[in-house]
Amino acid sequence: DIVMTQSPDSLAVSLGERATINCKSSQSVFRTSNNKNDLVWYQQKPGQPPKLLIYWASTRESGVPDRFSGSGSGTDFTLTISSLQADDVAVYYCQQYYATPLTFGGGTKVEIK
């Protein structure tokens, strides 16, 4: 199984400041057939299901604000919130879909400082 490791477990950021979350996979999730990384980011607010934010490591889902961006390739990935808003308080998960079983990172809780 591909192990996904997120860091940090939690972070507190001031409103308007940048938040950066890291995700590392135990093996490459780069798919040579389409030159894309099979890595997705979700946002989960309390009492709600996860919401897909970014897929193929860097493609924003329709309707997701452009302050959310994804980067990285191979085994190392980053989710950046460029200017944290109060509505961004949530837990963020990465997940690989290169192979089954699909596997998730442990989550990063983002709070307001």
Place this chain on the structure above:
Amino acid sequence: EVQLVESGGGLVKPGGSLSLSCAASGFAFNYAWMSWVRQAPGKGLEWVGRIKTKTAGGTSEYAAPVKGRFTISRDDSKNTLYLQMNSLKTDDTAVYYCATYRLATGTGDLQFWGQGTLVTVSS
């Protein structure tokens, strides 16, 4: 609008069985690969398994902790996904979500999610 509505959760004793349903609407269900994901109270997300479309063979695949105990099935005529859970353990206590693979590509980025149904396994 895509909607996924899970039902069937509840309290069950260890060793018991439970069947969950996920009613889908707003998209071509028969063309969608579907998945179940669970989340234990206060914990992270765990993939339970998935089922392919009939045209792709209709086969299911499961995570190791549930293999041999859980069965995923689908009824395309009813636009409904099922999860049959047998030999339940206390570790199976979780909110169970159904989710679609990405509808346009069939890739495993889970595009739409239901609100979830809580399964509690306790004596």
